[in-house]
Amino acid sequence: MKTGKLVVIGNGMVGQRFLEQIAGRMSSDALDVTVFCEEPRAAYDRVQLTSFFAGKSAIDLNVVPARFFEDRAITLRLNDRAVEIDRRRKIVRSTRYREVAYDKLVLATGSYPFVPPIPGRDRRGCFVYRSIEHLEVIRAAARRARVGTVIGGGLLGLEAAKALKDLGLETHVVEFAPRLMAVQLDEAGGRLLRRQIEALGVFVHTSKGTKEIVDGAERAHRMVFADGTMLETDLIVYSAGIRPHDELARAARLAVGERGGIVIDEHCRTSDPDIYAVGECALWNGRIYGLVAPGYQMAEVAARHLAGEADARFSGADMSTKLKLLGVDVASIGDALGTTSGSLDYVYTDPVAGIYKKLVVAGDGKALLGVILVGDAADYGTLLQMTLNGIPLPEHPENLILPARAGATHGLGVDLLPATALICSCNSVAKGDLCEAIAGGATSLGALKKETKASTSCGGCGPLVKQILDCELKKRGVDVKNHLCEHFPYSRQELFHLVRFGNLRAFEDVMARHGRGRGCDICKPALASIFASCWNEMILKPRHAPLQDTNDHFLANLQKNGTYSIIPRVPGGEITPEKLIVLGRVAQKFGLYTKITGAQRIDLFGARVEQLPLIWRELVDAGFESGHAYGKALRTVKSCVGSTWCRYGVQDSVLMAINIENRYRGIRSPHKMKMAVSGCTRECAEAQSKDVGVIATEKGWNLYVCGNGGVKPRHADLLARDLDDATLIKFIDRFLMFYIRTGDRLQRTATWLENLEGGVDYVRKVVCEDSLGIGAELEADMQKLVDTYECEWKKAINDPEIMKRFRHFVNSDQPDSNMVFVTERGQIRPARPEEREPGREVVTV
Amino acid sequence: MSARPVCDLTAWVVVCRLHDIVPNTGVCALVGERQVAVFRLDDDSVHAIDNHDPFSRANVLSRGIVGDLKGEIVVASPVYKQHFSLASGQCLEDPGVRVPVFSVRVQDGVVWVRA
Numbered sequence: 036m037k038t039g040k041l042v043v044i045g046n047g048m049v050g051q052r053f054l055e056q057i058a059g060r061m062s063s064d065a066l067d068v069t070v071f072c073e074e075p076r077a078a079y080d081r082v083q084l085t086s087f088f089a090g091k092s093a094i095d096l097n098v099v100p101a102r103f104f105e106d107r108a109i110t111l112r113l114n115d116r117a118v119e120i121d122r123r124r125k126i127v128r129s130t131r132y133r134e135v136a137y138d139k140l141v142l143a144t145g146s147y148p149f150v151p152p153i154p155g156r157d158r159r160g161c162f163v164y165r166s167i168e169h170l171e172v173i174r175a176a177a178r179r180a181r182v183g184t185v186i187g188g189g190l191l192g193l194e195a196a197k198a199l200k201d202l203g204l205e206t207h208v209v210e211f212a213p214r215l216m217a218v219q220l221d222e223a224g225g226r227l228l229r230r231q232i233e234a235l236g237v238f239v240h241t242s243k244g245t246k247e248i249v250d251g252a253e254r255a256h257r258m259v260f261a262d263g264t265m266l267e268t269d270l271i272v273y274s275a276g277i278r279p280h281d282e283l284a285r286a287a288r289l290a291v292g293e294r295g296g297i298v299i300d301e302h303c304r305t306s307d308p309d310i311y312a313v314g315e316c317a318l319w320n321g322r323i324y325g326l327v328a329p330g331y332q333m334a335e336v337a338a339r340h341l342a343g344e345a346d347a348r349f350s351g352a353d354m355s356t357k358l359k360l361l362g363v364d365v366a367s368i369g370d371a372l373g374t375t376s377g378s379l380d381y382v383y384t385d386p387v388a389g390i391y392k393k394l395v396v397a398g399d400g401k402a403l404l405g406v407i408l409v410g411d412a413a414d415y416g417t418l419l420q421m422t423l424n425g426i427p428l429p430e431h432p433e434n435l436i437l438p439a440r441a442g443a444t445h446g447l448g449v450d451l452l453p454a455t456a457l458i459c460s461c462n463s464v465a466k467g468d469l470c471e472a473i474a475g476g477a478t479s480l481g482a483l484k485k486e487t488k489a490s491t492s493c494g495g496c497g498p499l500v501k502q503i504l505d506c507e508l509k510k511r512g513v514d515v516k517n518h519l520c521e522h523f524p525y526s527r528q529e530l531f532h533l534v535r536f537g538n539l540r541a542f543e544d545v546m547a548r549h550g551r552g553r554g555c556d557i558c559k560p561a562l563a564s565i566f567a568s569c570w571n572e573m574i575l576k577p578r579h580a581p582l583q584d585t586n587d588h589f590l591a592n593l594q595k596n597g598t599y600s601i602i603p604r605v606p607g608g609e610i611t612p613e614k615l616i617v618l619g620r621v622a623q624k625f626g627l628y629t630k631i632t633g634a635q636r637i638d639l640f641g642a643r644v645e646q647l648p649l650i651w652r653e654l655v656d657a658g659f660e661s662g663h664a665y666g667k668a669l670r671t672v673k674s675c676v677g678s679t680w681c682r683y684g685v686q687d688s689v690l691m692a693i694n695i696e697n698r699y700r701g702i703r704s705p706h707k708m709k710m711a712v713s714g715c716t717r718e719c720a721e722a723q724s725k726d727v728g729v730i731a732t733e734k735g736w737n738l739y740v741c742g743n744g745g746v747k748p749r750h751a752d753l754l755a756r757d758l759d760d761a762t763l764i765k766f767i768d769r770f771l772m773f774y775i776r777t778g779d780r781l782q783r784t785a786t787w788l789e790n791l792e793g794g795v796d797y798v799r800k801v802v803c804e805d806s807l808g809i810g811a812e813l814e815a816d817m818q819k820l821v822d823t824y825e826c827e828w829k830k831a832i833n834d835p836e837i838m839k840r841f842r843h844f845v846n847s848d849q850p851d852s853n854m855v856f857v858t859e860r861g862q863i864r865p866a867r868p869e870e871r872e873p874g875r876e877v878v879t880v
Numbered sequence: 881m882s883a884r885p886v887c888d889l890t891a892w893v894v895v896c897r898l899h900d901i902v903p904n905t906g907v908c909a910l911v912g913e914r915q916v917a918v919f920r921l922d923d924d925s926v927h928a929i930d931n932h933d934p935f936s937r938a939n940v941l942s943r944g945i946v947g948d949l950k951g952e953i954v955v956a957s958p959v960y961k962q963h964f965s966l967a968s969g970q971c972l973e974d975p976g977v978r979v980p981v982f983s984v985r986v987q988d989g990v991v992w993v994r995a
């Protein structure tokens with residue numbers, strides 16, 4: 036028998052979290068729940084709203100677990116707005132003239148965007164930015180627009196600006212205050228952020244009050260500013276703050292704040308004890324929280340209190356934030372503006388790299404009160420924990436923000452954190468909860484996330500969660516990342532040795548001797564790569580076919596829609612006009628998208644599996660070879676023009692690059708390898724960011740190793756100076772083979788070096804001084820690989836057995852009908868899901 | 881499953897011979913308008929699931945690497961590497977996602993699918 040009637044108004048992120056919390060505490064037999072939801076769909080991830088423009092669909096953003104409403108017999112009234120609360124009769128009335136009675140009522144009505152009272156503000160082409168529907172109309176309007184303007188330079192304003200930029204508009208941000216993100220950033224931080232954002236091509240206008248919006252001369256609107264200046268634009272997005280949806284509460288004479296917001300007590304109850312309010316509509320202790328994590332906390336408190344836990348209390352929440360705004364990391368923690376009396380600031384700026392960091396420290400120097408990070412927010416988690424937990428500062432607090440010097444480590448061991456430290460604020464997971472779950476058997480990141488929900492919302496806590504997991508596992512004596520996977524209790528290095536010295540040549544043999552089970556997508560490609568490095572057997576051999584990732588299986592790179600891309604080798608970046616014409620002709624013939632890659636080559640995109648051999652037949656005939664962009668192998672050797680043309684060049688860098696590329700092409704390694712040769716110290720080929728970098732000197736070549744672009748850039752270290760050609764090659768041979776033998780799976784040379792005891796000095800001893808006495812062996816192994824090189828594509832197109840795999844259907848010659856392209860800037864691109872609707876102009880190839 | 885005009889969907893359809901599939905790999909078969917990923921394991925057992933990868937929305941599951949995780953036989957999507965059980969279609973990383981599974985059998989070296 037149902038004992039109570041519960042009505043919830045609003046099914047946003049917080050309303051939904053409340054429902055999940057109450058469902059976990061009270062059985063659906065006991066409670067008859069009705070939810071009013073004004074929007075046409077149930078709760079979705081508003082925090083990630085902007086990703087809608089990056090291709091996410093409404094379904095991707097959904098946050099409601101499958102069958103949530105059905106299984107609990109909760110009535111969800113979509114598209115129905117509650118319009119009146121009759122507290123005397125305890126009834127809620129909705130737009131569809133339905134009356135629903137309640138015993139307890141929860142308001143989770145959220146907030147709405149504030150539109151400043153500017154004359155002309157309601158013109159056509161003026162929007163707000165809050166729901167999927169808003170985004171849909173903005174996207175439609177953007178198709179007819181060239182210039183877009185956001186009013187408001189706060190957090191949400193900059194998000195909206197990113198969206199307009201992504202939609203291809205010339206984008207302007209107009210802010211009333213003298214700086215961007217005035218609430219979270221100080222002047223210097225705001226200035227740096229502005230510079231970074233301007234560098235991305237967004238126009239920023241601060242200290243501008245908009246006086247009126249009128250017809251434009253060139254564009255649809257003209258915004259007239261208080262200082263007499265003006266700006267013309269086609270569309271306008273208001274993002275000038277939010278206002279709580281408190282109109283229902285007001286009309287029902289519940290207590291509301293002077294500037295809006297439904298007043299709640301520590302149990303999230305309004306002035307009527309039968310009515311609760313949670314999320315962005317609620318006013319606690321005089322403040323509204325515009326973030327989702329505090330809302331989630333309120334949702335939990337209200338649910339617990341309703342379920343009878345009288346001691347459930349909300350006691351405020353932390354407003355620290357970390358975001359990526361237009362690609363720039365920005366974070367603000369605690370008293371970032373330093374308003375605490377007597378507080379001291381430590382500031383670090385690197386205007387070239389675009390980094391600004393500030394610590395606000397208590398007057399006695401003991402505790403961290405606030406932080407601002409712009410440009411590099413990697414230490415956010417650590418600094419947040421120090422602030423929240425009052426962890427004593429080190430003797431030199433400045434080390435927390437200074438760039439790490441060689442050898443010095445800074446930061447805070449997660450071990451220091453108390454069990455109560457809140458690690459995931461989105462889901463209220465403390466360090467103690469994580470440790471408990473780990474002790475209970477959640478010993479992988481996936482299991483830990485599933486068990487505790489940590490790191491499943493904004494993901495900001497991910498790095499800390501991982502550190503805690505590693506640290507706890509280490510304490511238990513578990514070797515953290517050594518084993519390749521559940522099938523092999525060995526590291527890649529150990530397996531390499533087992534394969535090489537056991538003379539093993541097939542996956543089944545390695546499995547029978549050293550593994551258990553059938554293998555998986557981790558160990559199979561890893562062993563395929565080891566076989567290739569040891570024996571250089573063609574990766575196309577049928578017995579290796581089941582081991583290869585799709586890229587290696589089809590000798591091309593899989594793209595998001597199931598097509599493949601093709602990158603022929605262009606050694607050293609040198610290419611004849613004739614070959615360029617061939618590439619153009621082939622691309623034209625097969626309708627491929629062409630792009631110059633970041634590594635001096637040409638990529639042809641959009642080929643279907645069955646087209647790959649046809650395309651390669653033409654390329655091979657014209658003298659092209661596979662470029663191995665699909666393999667964990669040498670990618671390219673970049674070069675500058677060098678002494679042949681350049682007035683500063685001291686050696687022939689192009690020739691050296693071509694020789695190196697031809698020597699090491701096709702060799703499989705733990706991860707991809709990139710190289711470059713520059714003709715003089717001006718370093719136009721960026722050799723110091725490569726796994727192997729060569730820079731010409733008056734006397735020969737300097738050899739650099741273990742550089743990396745990518746996720747965590749690292750400058751290469753100088754290994755040896757002024758080498759002649761032969762010694763240079765000898766050292767590279769040894770270096771590469773040493774890495775191939777000892778590297779971990781998917782470990783680039785940069786991380787390999789950082790984990791190698793003794794660092795670059797040790798590598799120098801092994802490679803240049805032959806301290807292990809294996810120099811000759813390494814060279815011989817390398818020579819064998821060089822001598823057995825074959826172009827994989829040439830081999831493939833001449834082998835009818837291998838050609839069989841290049842078709843989409845085993846029983847039909849039809850292509851995959853799912854591949855739909857649209858034309859953009861004169862070339863094809865994959866259609867986005869919403870563009871695949873019938874009735875639109877599309878090209879089906 | 882809605883009825884389709886071109887073929888009787890409740891019937892068994894021949895898709896290929898067993899030896900057209902390299903052991904421990906998959907192929908994609910067109911059954912009516914449906915794309916079915918058919919896998920052959922090294923014991924010559926066959927399994928069939930939908931070829932559509934719900935995460936990338938590309939028709940590519942037949943191109944994934946086959947293996948096992950904690951005893952469950954799975955294929956890893958070649959795009960974002962989620963694992964799907966070949967027995968149930970269940971995604972191991974996301975309890976809310978499951979791809980359709982189809983009946984498949986081998987008779988006299990010929991692979992039949994009912995989709």
Ligand code: SRM
Pocket residue numbers: 592593594600601602630631632633634635636637638664670671707709724725742743744745746747783
């Ligand atoms: C095509 C290209 C982008 C472009 O249009 O320019 C590209 C495309 C991809 N890159 Fe890259 N990278 C490309 C140049 C680069 C460069 C620049 C360079 O090589 O000079 C870098 C930074 C330099 C470096 O690696 O140190 C680069 C750093 C990465 C990384 C990060 C690696 C790291 O160690 O952190 C990844 C991720 C990975 O490999 O795990 C990646 C991964 C990828 C993948 C494979 C992502 C994926 O799994 O789908 C992309 C697929 C390529 C494809 O064709 O399908 N790509 N990528 C470039 C191909 C170059 C070529 O001719 O072969």
Ligand SMILES: Cc1cc2nc3c(=O)[nH]c(=O)nc-3n(C[C@H](O)[C@H](O)[C@H](O)COP(=O)(O)OP(=O)(O)OC[C@H]3O[C@@H](n4cnc5c(N)ncnc54)[C@H](O)[C@@H]3O)c2cc1C
Pocket residue numbers: 044045046047048049050051071072073074081082083084085115116117118143144145146164165166191194280283313314315316324325326327328330358
């Ligand atoms: C673009 C954007 C980016 C953001 N980024 C972040 C971020 O990075 N981090 C962060 O913490 N927060 C962020 N936020 C804020 C976050 O989304 C909100 O804090 C959160 O959504 C609040 O949840 P809520 O349930 O209280 O309100 P809402 O999500 O607004 O939900 C309220 C729901 O109630 C409905 N409703 C209102 N009145 C009625 C009625 N009378 N009858 C029926 N239904 C009604 C509304 O239509 C709405 O669907 C962002 C917000 C936006 C718009």
Ligand code: SF4
Pocket residue numbers: none
């Ligand atoms: S940076 Fe590289 S991996 Fe990332 S989207 Fe561009 S090409 Fe792909």
Ligand code: FES
Pocket residue numbers: 458459460461462489490491492493494495496497
């Ligand atoms: S802090 Fe957002 S997911 Fe953990």
